[in-house]
Amino acid sequence: MCLAVPGKVIAIAEPDGADASPLLRTGTVDFGGVTKEVNMAYVPDAKMGDYVVVHVGFAISVMDENEANQVFEYLRQMDEAGDLAPDRSPTA
Amino acid sequence: MRFVDEYRSSADAQRLAARIADVVRSDWTIMEVCGGQTHSIVRFGLDQMLPEQITLVHGPGCPVCVTPLEMIDRAIAIASRPEVIFCSFGDMLRVPGSSQDLMSAKASGADVRMVYSPLDAVELARANPDREVVFFAVGFETTAPANAGAVEMARVQNLRNFSVLVSHVLVPPAITAILSSPDCRVNGFLAAGHVCTITGCLEYEPIAAQYRVPIVVTGFEPVDILQGVLMCVEQLERRRHTVENQYARSVRREGNPAAMAMIGKVMEVTDRTWRGIGAIPMSGLRLRDAYADFDAERKFDVGSITAQESPDCISGLVLQGLRRPNQCAAFGTMCTPEHPLGATMVSSEGACAAYYRYRRTPAAGAAQPTHAGHQP
Ligand code: SF4
Numbered sequence: 001m002c003l004a005v006p007g008k009v010i011a012i013a014e015p016d017g018a019d020a021s022p023l024l025r026t027g028t029v030d031f032g033g034v035t036k037e038v039n040m041a042y043v044p045d046a047k048m049g050d051y052v053v054v055h056v057g058f059a060i061s062v063m064d065e066n067e068a069n070q071v072f073e074y075l076r077q078m079d080e081a082g083d084l085a086p087d088r089s090p091t092a
Numbered sequence: 093m094r095f096v097d098e099y100r101s102s103a104d105a106q107r108l109a110a111r112i113a114d115v116v117r118s119d120w121t122i123m124e125v126c127g128g129q130t131h132s133i134v135r136f137g138l139d140q141m142l143p144e145q146i147t148l149v150h151g152p153g154c155p156v157c158v159t160p161l162e163m164i165d166r167a168i169a170i171a172s173r174p175e176v177i178f179c180s181f182g183d184m185l186r187v188p189g190s191s192q193d194l195m196s197a198k199a200s201g202a203d204v205r206m207v208y209s210p211l212d213a214v215e216l217a218r219a220n221p222d223r224e225v226v227f228f229a230v231g232f233e234t235t236a237p238a239n240a241g242a243v244e245m246a247r248v249q250n251l252r253n254f255s256v257l258v259s260h261v262l263v264p265p266a267i268t269a270i271l272s273s274p275d276c277r278v279n280g281f282l283a284a285g286h287v288c289t290i291t292g293c294l295e296y297e298p299i300a301a302q303y304r305v306p307i308v309v310t311g312f313e314p315v316d317i318l319q320g321v322l323m324c325v326e327q328l329e330r331r332r333h334t335v336e337n338q339y340a341r342s343v344r345r346e347g348n349p350a351a352m353a354m355i356g357k358v359m360e361v362t363d364r365t366w367r368g369i370g371a372i373p374m375s376g377l378r379l380r381d382a383y384a385d386f387d388a389e390r391k392f393d394v395g396s397i398t399a400q401e402s403p404d405c406i407s408g409l410v411l412q413g414l415r416r417p418n419q420c421a422a423f424g425t426m427c428t429p430e431h432p433l434g435a436t437m438v439s440s441e442g443a444c445a446a447y448y449r450y451r452r453t454p455a456a457g458a459a460q461p462t463h464a465g466h467q468p
Contacts, residue, residue, distance in 0.1 A: 003286075006095040021244075023241055039211060039238075042241075043350075053289065055234055055238065057209025058241065060342075061289045063095055064341050068341035071315060072098070
């Protein structure tokens with residue numbers, strides 16, 4: 001139920017008027033070819049082209065590209081350090 | 093899909109599993125809190141990739157599974173009223189109540205509708221001013237901003253015919269309840285990445301310190317989960333117990349301030365009963381008094397409905413990581429996804445349903461964890 005899926009922001013509609021509720025901020029998000037209208041109230045900093053994590057119609061975070069690469073960076077360093085022979089198979 | 097597919101690389105998953113085998117020295121039991129993680133672990137067979145020293149146990153993190161029986165009965169009582177359009181996430185519709193589920197109430201004439209977002213229910217209320225639209229607001233912290241936002245949206249639009257039946261639960265009090273149990277054998281936790289996307293990591297720090305358990309905030313894909321296990325094992329082997337964040341691509345230490353502000357505006361912390369587990373103090377959310385007009389329990393006066401759980405189902409023990417689903421006598425025989433006895437057999441994130449779907453039956457020896465001696 002906490003399933004949330006990342007998608008790319010391809011349009012943002014800001015609410016009209018200074019006193020409009022921030023809840024009216026919406027966007028269009030592309031999930032690998034399928035687009036959906038998404039509420040953007042909780043990602044005030046999200047820009048066009050960002051990837052957002054969407055849960056039950058609301059974007060809940062903006063994906064951080066640097067952080068996203070950390071695990072692959074870790075694996076690369078592990079290989080370089082020779083900690084792990086590439087042909088090593090899992091134990092179980 | 094970007095940010096998903098690359099975390100499903102089986103080569104990378106195997107390298108992380110091999111790294112875990114290199115690092116581990118002692119026996120450790122690690123609980124993944126979230127049902128979405130349970131689903132991934134069983135689906136991709138991640139537990140079978142781990143060295144025998146490590147036992148994964150499944151936690152209480154499926155909101156569908158822990159929504160109390162009496163809340164299901166209250167939902168059915170409300171849904172059965174002729175003026176009501178009752179809206180719910182799809183996975184709540186087949187959760188067994190005392191005598192029926194929402195799907196069978198619908199078959200007997202109740203207007204029950206599955207919605208993708210609580211905002212769809214708000215829209216239904218706007219489009220049907222002569223009907224009462226009720227949304228079943230269940231979930232963890234992940235879902236609370238959406239459900240609180242829907243209530244606020246109805247208030248802003250002055251929709252008097254919209255209300256919510258709230259049964260929200262919070263993760264940290266459940267972790268504390270599990271750790272306080274004398275039967276607890278969990279050495280470390282994988283915390284739920286999407287819950288912490290909303291709340292951040294700070295609430296977990298006192299728990300890690302007090303109970304001396306590492307807590308690693310973890311994502312949902314195979315590479316995420318195995319890296320979470322690796323980080324947890326590295327801490328355990330060094331006798332460390334801090335909160336670490338594996339899922340930093342989505343989780344900021346302070347969480348999502350805008351989402352937390354909306355929860356705080358609309359909802360407040362309350363005691364909550366968890367199905368199969370029992371009452372846990374300060375473990376849920378309810379509407380604040382300022383939003384009482386949107387509270388379906390008051391509007392339809394169903395607060396007095398109470399219910400008793402069937403004695404055959406051991407889902408409470410499953411939800412606390414004390415039993416595996418296939419250790420239940422009813423598993424796969426009396427209890428199947430078509431005829432569930434307990435809520436953990438309904439949702440795809442329920443441990444019993446995940447075991448059933450991916451054939452972890454006691455008979456299917458090959459699909460058993462290879463380290464059967466480590467079962468709780
Ligand atoms: S298999 Fe069915 S009866 Fe047994 S614990 Fe799971 S839900 Fe309950």
